[in-house]
Amino acid sequence: MAVTRVPPRISLRLCIESSLKPGAGKERLGAVLRSRRVILPRRGHMRLGWSVLFALGLLLGLTGTVAGHEIPPSVMVLAFVKPEGQRLRMLLRVPLESMRDVDFPLRGPGYLDIPRAEPLMREAAHVWLAGYLSLYEGDSRLSDGRIVATHVSLPADRSFVSYDSAFAHVTSARLDARTEIFWKQALLDVLIEYPIVSAASRFSIDPALARLGVRTTTVLRFLPPNASERAFEYIGDPGLVRLDPRWHQAALRFVSLGVEHILNGIDHLLFVFCLVIPFRRLRPLVAIVTSFTVAHCLTLIASALGYAPSGLWFPPLIEVLIAISIVYMALENIVGPRLERRWAIAFGFGLVHGFGFSFALRESLQFAGSHLVTSLLAFNVGVEIGQIFVLLLAIPALMLLFRYVVAERMGTIILSALVAHTAWHWMTDRAGALRQYHFSWPAFDAVLAANVMRAMMFLLIAVGLGWVLSAGVRRLAGAGAVSEDWGRGASRT
Structure with missing residues (x-):
């Protein structure tokens, strides 16, 4: 030693x-x-x-101060951002216990000594809040903010329901020195000001406040001049948030989200993989992937616009159907697929997968600004980029596998069986979760009639797109040619 x-x-x-x-x-x-x-x-x-x-x-x-304490398990941050004239104001409310490593003076059994704590609150706000906020006017980062005021609030205070009441509260006189408030229950309100060129500029924020707690949830409201309030809610650090994005900025963000989602969604990847195992020629692939793309684009947009069922049971049901789609596609690969069926099945299951995409996208639509449709289309573009990337890797790998390792028919059966086994477990697990939800038939009223009409319109649109796709598939590749290729592959085994 x-x-x-x-x-x-x-x-x-x-x-x-x-x-x-x-x-x-x-x-x-x-x-x-x-x-x-x-x-x-x-x-x-x-x-x-x-x-x-x-x-x-x-x-x-140090017996009369708060010793350094642990990270709070859950922290809620309320924030307002409002540009006015030549300055941008930001109001923040955080739990006082999230200001770690600050020894706030106490009195009695643990009550906050408000007069003695005020200087430390300003320093804590500078270290834990202003120091981790980056605001931008256009592409230029704003200079460090100036802490104008800090205020201790009771946990029952409701002043942060609006910007005006929050501003009036933060700039008002402090609580009475005799107020008995346990320090862990106190709230810290902070007003920070940043110099800007014009209130009409486009602003962005990069809030790195996740360090305040194990799970930090932020509700941020932006009040642009001559426009309605925009609300954001996110967990952790969202990265750069454009409070009023231009259309191309929103599009780039959602293209990236689409690529990220498809590459991280193993169930969607397995479905795409099952689609292409038996069809690796370009023309059949174009027909199959196009039908899947059109279908999930349709339901994704419909769901984002509010045309999907709102019951709590609906997302678990879609998860079960996605697993069923993978099992079915894998079993069809084992039995023997045909192009005239494959594109139609891909279209039908694509409608299901589109709802699955919409659930992942729901929390991100708040970052679209006023460009909802553009962002939805951009997300679909990102999904397709991710799918093409996967296909570019999978198709050569399958060709090498079937040429040098195992015969095509046997290899297709083995790969599809492995996928079916995995998806079967997903299906049973998700079905168990779905059974935990209670489903009740809706009342037969005008609302139900309107929803039925919407569903019928959606089905008509889907059928019309399917008819258009069927004509395109017949021109892209004949079913007989594909069947011959599959038969020759089977005879080689």
Whole structure:
């Protein structure tokens, strides 16, 4: 075991750190003790004694303050952003306990000493809030914000329901010094101002406030001049949020989301993989993938516009149907697919997968600004880019596999059986989750009649698109040619 001599100066620093920041000094000292055998110099014994006494005295002197505390499990941040004239104001409300490593003075059994805590609140707001906020006017980052006011609020305070009431509350007189509020229940309200060129500019924000808690939820409301309020709600750090995006900015964001979703959605990838296992020629692939694309684009847009059922049972039902689609497609590969069936089945199941895409997209539509349709189409483009990328990898891999490793018919059966096995487990698990929901038939009223009419219109549109696709499929590739290719592949086995 290695031996390390620790100078008294270091031991003193570790003692002080362990008293000021519980856990920090202990971790560093513990790492040394675990890795090495520590021997203090003889002449340092007296200094070590003074160090320990100093640390104990410091601890005794801190009995009237809040020691450094753990990360809160859940934090809710309320925020307003409003440009006015030559300045941009940002109002924030956070739990006081999220301001970690700040020793707020207390009195009695743990009540916040408000007058003595005020200077520390301004410093905490600068370190934990203003220091992690980046705001942009156009493409230019704004200079560091100035903390104009801080205010301690009771947990029952409702002033942050609107910007005007929140601003009036933050800039009002502080709570009475005799107010008894337990420090963990207190709320910290902060007003920050940034200099800007014009209130009519387009603004963006990169809020890195996830560090405030284990799970940090932010509700941000932007109040542009001469326009309606826009609300955002997100968990963690969303990255750069354009509060009033241009159409091309929204499109780029949603193209990226589409690519990310298809590459992270293993169930959608397995379905696409099953589609192309037996059909690797270009013309059949174009027919199949196009029908799947048109179908999921249709239901994705319909769901985003509010034409999907709103019951809690609907998303679990779609998840079950997605698993069923993979099982069915894999089993058809084993039995023997035909193009005249494959494109139609891909179209039908594409309608189901479109609803699945919409569930993942629902929380992101708030970042579309006023460009909803553009963002939906851009998301579909991103999904197609992801699918093409997967196909470019899968098709050559399948060709090499069937040429050098296993015969095409046997390889198709093996791969499809593995996919079917995986999807079968998904189907049973998701069906179990679906059974936990209670389904009740809706009342027969005008609302139901309107929903039925919407559904019929949607079905008519889907049938019309299917008819158009059927004509295109017949021109792209004849079913007989594909069947011959499949038969030759089967005979080679």
